[in-house]
Amino acid sequence: MLVEQELIERARSGDADAFNQIVLAYRKRILGTISRHIGRPEDVEDVAQEVFVRLYYSLDQLRTAEVFEPWLYRLTVNASYDYLRRARRRNESRMADLSEQQVMIADSLAGGKQEQDEKQKGQVREFMNALFRHVSEEDRLLLTLKEVEGLSLKELEQVYKVNENALKVRLFRARQRVLKAYNAAVADGKL
């Protein structure tokens, strides 16, 4: 945990300073998690702020400070789902997001090693986004929480409130689809 349990207890009892410290400790991690799921960089901060507002109003429902992190991840997952649902309703496709990213990458390319690194990183992200298009948004979220952010199955169990076996099946299927897409991309010479 990034903060002491005592700090969480203080925030639960309504201490605004304690709540501020929690936000300061977790904001980068939450922004990172959301940015991997949401294509539009301009909306990432908005969703992260919504997560912390929900946290503020739901702290009194937290059973113990020990389950704080899964709780925060659950709020993050739910806020991301809500955003994606709204985005789907607005008929925004990920293709539009990708093109925006590509524009940003293209803008940043002006020569030099740092720019070269950025370009490579952009290509990796683009490639992974293409692979993730073979799974649902929900499975993409689950996969990144497990494989990229390194959450254990026990932690995911608390986040999703489903048993470990169900999660294993979902993860297995999602990995299978991504691997199939990866092999197809390798065979096509896209990698």
Add this chain to the structure above:
Amino acid sequence: MNVDDPKLDRLFQLYGKCCPEVEPSANFMPVIWQRIEARRSFSLTFQRVARALATISVGLGLLLAGLNMAGAKRGIIAPTYADALAADHTVEKTYYTEAIRPIPPTDSIFAEYK
């Protein structure tokens, strides 16, 4: 196809490293508190309106109950149909009617027509 393929794990790790760190803007915290306050004031307004409506409905209920009781004491409350029937069916108002029996024509009256 081996789903536990280590190249997939390596790819995920590489992806994690390639994702840029998102820096929060200077307004990050103030906006959070603005939203918290906005939601709090909305819920307070909602509570006030709900409380006012509850008070009004209780007041109206008490007023109607009071009027009902006062009306019952003065007897101005409109009776039910059964009550009205019962009240109307008193001994004084009861009168009997006999079936009209036609009187057979007597000779004295109709004699001349015969």
